Amino acid sequence: xxxxxxxxxxxxxxxxxxxxxxxxxxxxxxxxxxxxxxxxxxxxxxxxxxxxxxxxxxxxxxxxxxxxxxxxxxxxxxxxxxxxxxxxxxxxxxxxxxxxxxxxxxxxxxxxxxxxxxxxxxxxxxxxxxxxxxxxxxxxxxxxxxxxxxxxxxxxxxxxxxxxxxxxxxxxxxxxxxxxxxxxxxxxxxxxxxxxxxxxxxxxxxxxxxxxxxxxxxxxxxxxxxxxxxxxxxxxxxxxxxxxxxxxxxxxxxxxxxxxxxxxxxxxxxxxxxxxxxxxxxxxxxxxxxxxxxxxxxxxxxxxxxxxxxxxxxxxxxxxxxxxxxxxxxxxxxxxxxxxxxxxxxxxxxxxxxxxxxxxxxxxxxxxxxxxxxxxxxxxxxxxxxxxxxxxxxxxxxxxxxxxxxxxxxxxxxxxxxxxxxxxxxxxxxxxxxxxxxxxxxxxxxxxxxxxxxxxxxxxxxxxxxxxxxxxxxxxxxxxxxxxxxxxxxxxxxxxxxxxxxxxxxxxxxxxxxxxxxxxxxxxxxxxxxxxxxxxxxxxxxxxxxxxxxxxxxxxxxxxxxxxxxxxxxxxxxxxxxxxxxxxxxxxxxxxxxxxxxxxxxxxxxxxxxxxxxxxxxxxxxxxxxxxxxxxxxxxxxxxxxxxxxxxxxxxxxxxxxxxxxxxxxxxxxxxxxxxxxxxxxxxxxxxxxxxxxxxxxxxxxxxxxxxxxxxxxxxxxxxxxxxxxxxxxxxxxxxxxxxxxxxxxxxxxxxxxxxxxxxxxxxxxxxxxxxxxxxxxxxxxxxxxxxxxxxxxxxxxxxxxxxxxxxxxxxxxxxxxxxxxxxxxxxxxxxxxxxxxxxxxxxxxxxxxxxxxxxxxxxxxxxxxxxxxxx
Ligand SMILES: Cc1cc2nc3c(=O)[nH]c(=O)nc-3n(C[C@H](O)[C@H](O)[C@H](O)COP(=O)(O)OP(=O)(O)OC[C@H]3O[C@@H](n4cnc5c(N)ncnc54)[C@H](O)[C@@H]3O)c2cc1C
Ligand code: SF4
Numbered sequence: 001x002x003x004x005x006x007x008x009x010x011x012x013x014x015x016x017x018x019x020x021x022x023x024x025x026x027x028x029x030x031x032x033x034x035x036x037x038x039x040x041x042x043x044x045x046x047x048x049x050x051x052x053x054x055x056x057x058x059x060x061x062x063x064x065x066x067x068x069x070x071x072x073x074x075x076x077x078x079x080x081x082x083x084x085x086x087x088x089x090x091x092x093x094x095x096x097x098x099x100x101x102x103x104x105x106x107x108x109x110x111x112x113x114x115x116x117x118x119x120x121x122x123x124x125x126x127x128x129x130x131x132x133x134x135x136x137x138x139x140x141x142x143x144x145x146x147x148x149x150x151x152x153x154x155x156x157x158x159x160x161x162x163x164x165x166x167x168x169x170x171x172x173x174x175x176x177x178x179x180x181x182x183x184x185x186x187x188x189x190x191x192x193x194x195x196x197x198x199x200x201x202x203x204x205x206x207x208x209x210x211x212x213x214x215x216x217x218x219x220x221x222x223x224x225x226x227x228x229x230x231x232x233x234x235x236x237x238x239x240x241x242x243x244x245x246x247x248x249x250x251x252x253x254x255x256x257x258x259x260x261x262x263x264x265x266x267x268x269x270x271x272x273x274x275x276x277x278x279x280x281x282x283x284x285x286x287x288x289x290x291x292x293x294x295x296x297x298x299x300x301x302x303x304x305x306x307x308x309x310x311x312x313x314x315x316x317x318x319x320x321x322x323x324x325x326x327x328x329x330x331x332x333x334x335x336x337x338x339x340x341x342x343x344x345x346x347x348x349x350x351x352x353x354x355x356x357x358x359x360x361x362x363x364x365x366x367x368x369x370x371x372x373x374x375x376x377x378x379x380x381x382x383x384x385x386x387x388x389x390x391x392x393x394x395x396x397x398x399x400x401x402x403x404x405x406x407x408x409x410x411x412x413x414x415x416x417x418x419x420x421x422x423x424x425x426x427x428x429x430x431x432x433x434x435x436x437x438x439x440x441x442x443x444x445x446x447x448x449x450x451x452x453x454x455x456x457x458x459x460x461x462x463x464x465x466x467x468x469x470x471x472x473x474x475x476x477x478x479x480x481x482x483x484x485x486x487x488x489x490x491x492x493x494x495x496x497x498x499x500x501x502x503x504x505x506x507x508x509x510x511x512x513x514x515x516x517x518x519x520x521x522x523x524x525x526x527x528x529x530x531x532x533x534x535x536x537x538x539x540x541x542x543x544x545x546x547x548x549x550x551x552x553x554x555x556x557x558x559x560x561x562x563x564x565x566x567x568x569x570x571x572x573x574x575x576x577x578x579x580x581x582x583x584x585x586x587x588x589x590x591x592x593x594x595x596x597x598x599x600x601x602x603x604x605x606x607x608x609x610x611x612x613x614x615x616x617x618x619x620x621x622x623x624x625x626x627x628x629x630x631x632x633x634x635x636x637x638x639x640x641x642x643x644x645x646x647x648x649x650x651x652x653x654x655x656x657x658x659x660x661x662x663x664x665x666x667x668x669x670x671x672x673x674x675x676x677x678x679x680x681x682x683x684x685x686x687x688x689x690x691x692x693x694x695x696x697x698x699x700x701x702x703x704x705x706x707x708x709x710x711x712x713x714x715x716x717x718x719x720x721x722x723x724x725x726x727x728x729x730x731x732x733x734x735x736x737x738x739x740x741x742x743x744x745x746x747x748x749x750x751x752x753x754x755x756x757x758x759x760x761x762x763x764x765x766x767x768x769x770x771x772x773x774x775x776x777x778x779x780x781x782x783x784x785x786x787x788x789x790x791x792x793x794x795x796x797x798x799x800x801x802x803x804x805x806x807x808x809x810x811x812x813x814x815x816x817x818x819x820x821x822x823x824x825x826x827x828x829x830x831x832x833x834x835x836x837x838x839x840x841x842x843x844x845x846x847x848x849x850x851x852x853x854x855x856x857x858x859x860x861x862x863x864x865x866x867x868x869x870x871x872x
Contacts, residue, residue: 016045016086019326020105020114022095022268023121024050026059027299027315029076031118034323036084044326045086047114049107051094052143055082060312062147063178064534071144073534098272100292116294118322119269119282123262123300123310128170132232137240138256141179150257154186157239157254164189166252168243170229171259172199174342179257180221191222191251193229193243203340203351204391211368211375211393215347218574218625220821232256264301264308277303286332288322296322304333311338313441320443337440339406341392341399348396353389353406354379362388365414369394378402378414385409400480404436404446438484439477444470449481453488461485461502478502478536500761501538504531508686509758512546516757521551542761545648548684549756552804570822571808572628573646575621577847582608582620582631584640585681588655588673588693589616598638602631609844615652615690617643622838622845629822632809641681641807649684650691653677654702658695658712665695667712672741673701676710679745680752682805686759686768689752690724704732707765708748713737717744721751722766722776730766733776736784749798750783750791757797 019035021028032046050056057074065071082089090108097106104111125140127133137157139150157165167183169176172194183190192199198209199216213223228246232253235241243253264281275283275291281303288296288304299315300308309315314336324331339352357364361382368375374394381388387405392398432438434447452464461478464485465471471478478501499505504527506514511530520526523543527535535543572580584599591599599618603610608631609621623631632642645651653676656662658669673693683689692703693710703709709720715738723732736747759768769776781787812818838845839852 017043017115018113019044019046020112020117021046021048022098022105022117022119023265023299023301024048024052024056024089024091025120025122025299026056026076026312027122027319028118028120029056029081030316031120031298031319031322032087033077033081034320035326036081036087038323038327042086046088047112048087048089049093049095049105049112050089050091052145053092054144055079055089055091057144059142061534062141062144063182065144065147065151071148074144095268098268098295100272100274100295103294114294116296116326119266119290119295119297119301120299120319121265121268121301124265125175125258126261126263127258128229128260130170130229130232132234132240133256133258135232135234135240135256136238137254138232138258140258141175141182142262147182150182150255151186154183154188154255158187161254165254167191167255167257168193168251168253169257169259171261172196172223172225173202173259173261174200174340176257176259177216179259180216183255183257184219184221188255189222190220191224191253192216193227193245194223194225195228197226199223199225200349203349203355204393205356205377207366207368208349208375208377208391208393212347212349214574214577215394218570218580219347262300262310264303266301269297269301277306277308281308286321286334287325287330288318288333289325296325298322305335309336309338311336311340313337316441317443337403337406337437339399339403339440341396341403348392348394350392350396350399350403351390352399352403353387355389355391357388359388367415380410380414384414387414400477403440403477404432404438404480408433408436432480432484438480439468439470442469442472444468446484449484450488453485453492453494458485459489459494461499465502500542501536503527503533503535503539506530508542508546508760511542512550512757515543515546515550521547523547538761545684545686545761549801552801570625570628571642571644571646571812572623575847577622579621580623580625580628581645582623582628582635583613583617583643583645584635585643585677586617586640586652587677587681588653588670590670590674591618595638595640598635599640602634605634606631607845609846613652616654617652619645622847625822629813629819633813636807636810636813642809644682644808647684648687649682650677650680650689653680653691653693654706655693656695656700658693662695664698665712666714667695667717669693669695669701669710669712672710672717672744676745676748679802680748682808683752683756683801685752685756687762687764689765691748705729706732708732708751710744716740719744719747721779722769724764724766733769735776735780746795747783750794751779753794753797754779754782754790757794 021031028048032048035044035046054071054075056076057071058076061074065074081087093107095105095107098117103115104113105117125142127140137153140146154165165188167188167190169180169183169190169192172192176192177199180190180192198206199212200209204212217223229243230246231244232240233242233244240253240256242250243256244250266276266280266282269282270276274295277283282290282297282301284290284297284302284304286304288298288302290297298318300310302308302318317336318333321331321333341350354362357379363380363382363384365378365380376392376395376398378390379388380386387402387408387410389406390402432446434445434450436446438444438446438449448468449464449470452458452467456467458464458467461482464481471481498507500508500511504511514530515526520529523535523540526543570580572582575581602608603620606623606627608623611619611621613619653673655669655673659665659667660670676691676693690706691708692701692706694701694703695712697711699711703711704720705723705725707721707723709723709732711718711720717739718737719735719739720732721735722730724730739747755765755768769779772778837848837852839848
């Protein structure tokens with residue numbers, strides 16, 4: 001037990017009242033912060049007692065301790081709160097008893113008087129009554145100390161056993177997946193064991209749980225659902241070594257983490273006779289007052305309106321209520337938004353409002369993109385006008401716009417709100433009405449954010465966050481807050497910050513230049529030298545892309561592997577049944593008969609569904625993760641390379657047959673397309689890039705629908721830029737006419753490299769051209785007339801890319817360490833996942849739909865449809 005280093009003695013005047021806060025967690029911190037801020041006359045002396053040895057820290061971000069190593073990075077605030085006059089923090093101090101009659105508490109072998117007391121003791125992690133759950137090697141996941149011990153155990157066991165540690169996590173909810181991520185990050189082979197039928201059953205439905213499972217298994221974590229853990233067994237050394245299930249199956253387990261739920265730490269309240277709920281939690285009224293009018297309860301220990309509120313947001317609201325009440329106010333806790341948005345193992349999961357469509361007559365709008373591993377569902381009122389709730393798995397970018405709209409008319413086609421990242425329907429974002437709650441953790445409305453700019457004089461995001469607290473807790477609303485602030489600043493005629501995100505005060509283009517002129521080769525170096533904090537979903541993938549472009553490292557090298565998007569992790573595209581698609585590069589769409597035979601034979605041998613893509617190549621669907629290396633070995637041996645269909649990089653150069661075969665052709669479009677594809681393959685960029693080459697003005701290759709389109713003329717080549725398909729199709733605009741092949745290649749080199757250097761994240765060439773000052777003409781001047789004097793530099797950068805290109809799959813096959821991650825998630829790698837079910841259609845197999853699966857997996861004998869047949 002130690003007195004906090006930051007404690008300052010502040011002689012209390014007899015007139016000051018004494019507030020004792022029991023528990024020094026997240027909610028206690030918020031209470032002290034709010035009270036100190038509002039108590040201008042310093043009417044309260046505050047004493048905070050925490051049994052942990054650290055000052056309050058961000059428990060929500062506990063898992064990041066595995067990355068950052070230094071737990072001090074998690075501390076809340078800058079520590080100055082604990083140096084304020086009249087504030088004391090006692091660390092490592094257990095409050096063992098409260099004497100309500102005498103109004104004293106017992107701690108540190110002495111007693112402390114109080115006028116008012118706040119219970120903010122949080123929860124403890126529960127462990128189910130499983131035999132062996134107290135064996136050495138069994139952990140819970142609640143505090144920094146838990147996590148530190150777990151980490152040390154894994155490292156020690158790995159050293160002692162001389163192999164990878166086998167980890168098991170009991171519980172497939174939020175905490176279980178966090179723990180699984182932590183174990184995996186430590187190098188353990190991890191299995192998540194969930195009693196329910198799917199993962200995160202409290203947040204997502206069966207289909208969402210299925211999507212989540214597939215993504216998580218793809219990351220190398222095994223999952224067992226509908227499984228009850230019955231026993232843990234020790235080895236000869238007395239340490240946990242095996243986990244047994246109720247169905248008799250067993251797995252090896254050198255470390256076990258229990259993440260099966262929490263219970264309020266209400267023992268002090270019980271012992272002192274306060275009213276406690278049947279299922280735990282100190283009963284409090286909407287003013288957070290317990291059955292003793294001198295004692296409040298807030299945070300996870302409080303039971304208000306008949307329930308405990310297991311998230312930090314409601315706890316913060318309770319803290320604000322009590323701060324108000326202590327100063328004579330009448331604030332009440334009116335319930336809270338229990339929406340959640342999380343990043344588990346790098347996978348976005350969000351659920352909000354009536355996510356399970358419990359409202360009578362509600363309608364469900366579902367968007368699923370199996371290629372990208374995305375499942376999104378909106379729950380609408382029976383007239384499809386009002387948003388009631390939703391869930392998002394794989395891509396939760398819509399959460400920020402959607403959550404504040406719960407209970408309101410969406411004002412447009414609901415499907416428009418589920419568009420992929422970077423696209424927004426009308427009415428989203430900055431157009432939100434003033435009374436919409438934008439930050440649910442801190443209860444901040446769009447109007448309050450606007451007022452922070454118009455009335456409080458804030459001139460940037462950081463100022464608005466400090467002023468309103470919006471975006472300072474879970475962080476999921478930050479991009480929306482930024483949008484609102486930017487629009488308000490622009491309306492007030494104040495220059496808008498172009499910072500990438502709150503961790504970097506630079507644009508993507510400036511960050512690119514910083515990396516370019518430095519020797520920085522990792523995200524850690526970049527954020528340490530030029531940013532703040534730990535990074536976020538915005539800056540991490542941007543850094544990964546920039547580092548790949550400039551440092552030419554393998555996508556799975558070192559810490560940069562963790563920054564990559566989901567599909568890049570396995571260099572394949574996840575499909576809706578959890579298998580992958582394989583896309584070999586076929587430059588210009590030209591393939592030899594032998595090449596076709598090789599691809600066909602691979603498809604036959606592995607039972608893969610084959611389809612010609614719009615980019616003139618062949619997509620092979622249905623490969624299991626552990627099959628990917630063997631499939632690629634065959635393809636690489638046959639002369640194929642990765643088509644990088646998974647990356648933000650060059651996709652394809654589409655071409656027509658041109659002069660060689662076509663009687664209208666005026667140039668050799670196929671040869672040019674092949675040369676260009678081989679030149680720009682592997683080039684990482686802000687968004688995907690596509691090219692097209694047509695052999696004459698008839699435009700059979702649809703080149704003007706591409707980022708760079710080339711159309712042959714009698715004199716050479718016309719070059720077009722800024723085309724794309726998708727939600728907002730754009731026709732490419734004429735950039736230069738009648739170029740020779742050498743001139744053309746140099747112009748494309750410079751155009752692409754200039755785009756890669758200066759575009760914003762997720763900005764395709766069309767919006768980029770619009771955003772450049774001077775637009776197309778200015779870019780033309782840079783590329784063709786070298787108006788900025790950077791032509792040679794752009795040329796050299798592209799030459800360096802071309803020289804250092806390596807096929808990612810060939811390099812992976814030559815590297816045992818990289819290959820090690822392509823392991824099956826099932827315990828018997830050769831046994832097909834029983835969840836996979838296929839039907840035959842038009843001579844090939846495809847995943848069974850829900851109705852077909854129900855029959856196939858249950859093993860019913862009635863045929864699903866007359867012509868179908870089970871193939872796996
Ligand atoms: C890994 C992890 C991830 C999470 N992720 C999210 C998330 O994404 N979103 C979200 O909203 N919530 C999340 N949570 C939950 C969130 O952390 C809690 O809701 C929040 O911490 C509750 O704050 P609190 O102050 O009530 O309790 P706590 O933060 O638990 O603080 C209570 C403190 O009181 C101390 N204490 C207890 N009894 C005594 C005593 N007798 N004497 C002295 N001290 C005592 C405890 O040791 C503890 O330090 C997560 C939790 C964990 C563990
Ligand atoms: S674009 Fe011209 S050259 Fe190419 S296939 Fe069509 S008609 Fe023939």
